[in-house]
Amino acid sequence: MVTQRTEESSLPSVRPLLLNSLVAALIASALMIFVHELTHLLAGLALDHASILYPFGVIDLDSPPEDDQVLMLLSGPAFSLVTGVLLQLWTPLRGRADFLHLVWLWFAFISVQEGIMYLCLTPFGAGDTGQAAQLLGLPLPLQFLALAIGVGGMFLNARAFAPHMARHAGADPRLRNAMTLFPWLYGMIVSVLLSIVYLAISPAEIPASAQIAILAAGTALLVFAPMANIFARSVTAVPYEPLRLRAVPAGGLVVLGVLVLGNILLSFGLQLG
Numbered sequence: 001m002v003t004q005r006t007e008e009s010s011l012p013s014v015r016p017l018l019l020n021s022l023v024a025a026l027i028a029s030a031l032m033i034f035v036h037e038l039t040h041l042l043a044g045l046a047l048d049h050a051s052i053l054y055p056f057g058v059i060d061l062d063s064p065p066e067d068d069q070v071l072m073l074l075s076g077p078a079f080s081l082v083t084g085v086l087l088q089l090w091t092p093l094r095g096r097a098d099f100l101h102l103v104w105l106w107f108a109f110i111s112v113q114e115g116i117m118y119l120c121l122t123p124f125g126a127g128d129t130g131q132a133a134q135l136l137g138l139p140l141p142l143q144f145l146a147l148a149i150g151v152g153g154m155f156l157n158a159r160a161f162a163p164h165m166a167r168h169a170g171a172d173p174r175l176r177n178a179m180t181l182f183p184w185l186y187g188m189i190v191s192v193l194l195s196i197v198y199l200a201i202s203p204a205e206i207p208a209s210a211q212i213a214i215l216a217a218g219t220a221l222l223v224f225a226p227m228a229n230i231f232a233r234s235v236t237a238v239p240y241e242p243l244r245l246r247a248v249p250a251g252g253l254v255v256l257g258v259l260v261l262g263n264i265l266l267s268f269g270l271q272l273g
């Protein structure tokens with residue numbers, strides 16, 4: 001028993017990686033959604049249309065022509081996807097191996113996941129790409145092709161995350177779950193609850209179908225992380241580079257609190273244009 005306890009005490013602690021990953025993922029999610037919705041708003045302003053910004057979407061104040069609506073709808077997913085891919089390829093904070101590096105990673109992969117999720121929604125007429133497809137009269141086979149590309153993209157995103165999982169969590173399944181599975185599970189719960197709060201206090205009239213889509217998005221934004229374990233065998237040669245993390249990311253919790261407060265205020269709407 002003494003030997004077993006000694007071996008257990010020598011194992012790396014799971015809690016710092018789990019807590020830091022969770023907070024980093026929630027910060028990255030909030031930032032990504034804000035930037036995504038801001039892109040919709042800026043696209044509308046560029047086309048001379050006034051809109052109201054909320055933490056869960058943008059509502060037009062006028063009736064833009066269909067061509068403008070398509071551009072405004074697709075601007076968000078396109079920006080998220082392109083930005084996410086670029087940030088995945090460029091990781092300048094890797095040498096720091098700290099909390100900021102985690103935020104960068106989560107923001108990059110969540111951004112790609114956002115664009116991919118919209119592709120998956122295309123044939124169902126929901127979300128940005130679904131609405132754009134309806135306005136364009138896109139043939140149904142092409143809509144299902146977008147769905148297939150989206151599903152494939154989810155696996156590619158997970159495959160791209162796998163080396164980071166191996167690099168920063170090593171081969172220890174406890175650490176891998178702390179960086180992938182549990183941030184998704186706990187992050188999903190927090191994200192959905194926050195979305196319920198934002199929708200409940202907002203004066204915006206959001207259709208029930210749109211509210212369901214908003215809540216469903218909170219369950220899928222981080223799913224690429226646990227999916228990375230599917231590709232565990234392909235990253236066995238990645239060298240272990242443990243992160244240098246504080247036991248409690250106090251600064252990250254402060255930033256997260258500020259973002260949540262900002263979204264609560266934004267729930268009442270910010271009109272521009």
